Amino acid sequence: MTLKNKVIVITGASSGIGEASAKLLASHGAKVVLGARRENRLKDITEDIEAKGGQATYRVTDVTNPEDLVALVKLAKETYGGIDVIFNNAGIMPTSPISALKTDEWNSMIDVNLKGVLNGVAAVMPEFTKQKHGQIITTSSVAGIKSFVGSGVYGATKFAVRNLMEVIRMESAQEHTNIRTTSLYPAAINTELLKTITDSDSKQGMSKLYASVGITPDAVARVVNFAVDQPADVNVSEFTIYPTKQA
Numbered sequence: 001m002t003l004k005n006k007v008i009v010i011t012g013a014s015s016g017i018g019e020a021s022a023k024l025l026a027s028h029g030a031k032v033v034l035g036a037r038r039e040n041r042l043k044d045i046t047e048d049i050e051a052k053g054g055q056a057t058y059r060v061t062d063v064t065n066p067e068d069l070v071a072l073v074k075l076a077k078e079t080y081g082g083i084d085v086i087f088n089n090a091g092i093m094p095t096s097p098i099s100a101l102k103t104d105e106w107n108s109m110i111d112v113n114l115k116g117v118l119n120g121v122a123a124v125m126p127e128f129t130k131q132k133h134g135q136i137i138t139t140s141s142v143a144g145i146k147s148f149v150g151s152g153v154y155g156a157t158k159f160a161v162r163n164l165m166e167v168i169r170m171e172s173a174q175e176h177t178n179i180r181t182t183s184l185y186p187a188a189i190n191t192e193l194l195k196t197i198t199d200s201d202s203k204q205g206m207s208k209l210y211a212s213v214g215i216t217p218d219a220v221a222r223v224v225n226f227a228v229d230q231p232a233d234v235n236v237s238e239f240t241i242y243p244t245k246q247a
C-alpha cells in the first residue's frame with residue numbers, strides 16, 4: 001500500500017494517541033516527525049522507534065505558536081526531503097460545566113484544540129498546494145459529533161475542527177490540489193488526557209467511565225495507519241472509535 005516511506009508530522013506525539021500512532025506508523029516504514037512540549041518524552045519515543053529499526057526525529061513544539069509548526073514542518077523537509085501527512089493530534093480536555101466559568105481553560109482549549117490545528121494546517125498548506133498532494137488528519141472527538149454535559153467548550157473546539165477538515169477536503173477537490181483530510185472521533189481511550197481536567201465532578205465522572213470501559217490508544221493508531229495507507233485517489237473522511245463496552 002502507500003504508507004511506506006511517507007513523511008508524517010505528528011503533534012501531541014509525546015503520549016497517548018500520538019505516541020501510539022508514531023510507533024505504529026514507524027514500524028510500518030513511515031518516517032515520523034514528532035512534536036509536543038515535553039522533550040524528554042519525545043526523545044525516549046524517538047530512541048525507542050530507532051532501536052526497533054524505524055526512522056524518527058523530533059522537535060519541541062507548542063502548537064499554540066505558529067512558528068513552532070512551521071519549524072516542525074521544516075525539520076521534516078530537511079531530514080526526510082518532504083512532507084506527506086500532518087496528524088494534528090495535540091489536545092487538552094479540561095471539561096467543566098459552563099456555569100463554573102473556567103474562562104482561562106476555555107481559552108486554552110481554543111488555543112490548543114482549534115488554533116493549534118489551524119497552525120498545523122497553515123504550516124503544511126503551502127507545500128501541499130505546491131506539490132499537489134498531502135493529507136491532513138485531525139483528532140476531533142465523539143464530543144465533536146454529539147453534545148455532552150461538561151463538554152460545552154471542548155466539544156465546540158472539536159465540532160469546529162470537524163468542519164475545518166471537511167471544508168479543506170471540498171476546497172482542495174475544487175482547486176485540484178489532491179489534499180485528503182480525515183477526522184477521528186475517539187470515545188474513551190486510556191491516555192493522560194484526564195489529567196487536564198481540574199473540575200472535580202467532571203474528573204470523577206470521566207475517571208469512572210474510562211476505568212470501566214476505556215481502551216488503549218493503539219485502537220486509534222490502527223485507524224490512522226489505515227487512513228494513511230489508502231491509495232492517493234481515496235479519501236477516508238471520518239472514523240468514530242468506541243470501546244465496544246461504551247454505551
Ligand SMILES: NC(=O)c1ccc[n+]([C@@H]2O[C@H](COP(=O)([O-])OP(=O)(O)OC[C@H]3O[C@@H](n4cnc5c(N)ncnc54)[C@H](OP(=O)(O)O)[C@@H]3O)[C@@H](O)[C@H]2O)c1
Pocket residue numbers: 011012013014015016017018035036037038039041061062063064089090091092093112139140141142185186187188189190191192193194217
Ligand atoms: N483519550 C480520549 O479518550 C480522547 C477522546 C477523544 C479525543 N481525544 C483527543 O485525542 C488527542 C490526543 O489526546 P490523548 O488522549 O492522546 O491525550 P494525552 O496522552 O494527554 O496526549 C495529548 C498530547 O497533546 C500534547 N499537547 C498538549 N498541549 C500541547 C501544546 N500546547 N503544544 C503541543 N502539544 C501539546 C501533549 O504533549 P505535551 O504535554 O508534551 O505538550 C500530548 O502529547 C487530543 O486532541 C484529545 O482531545 C482523546
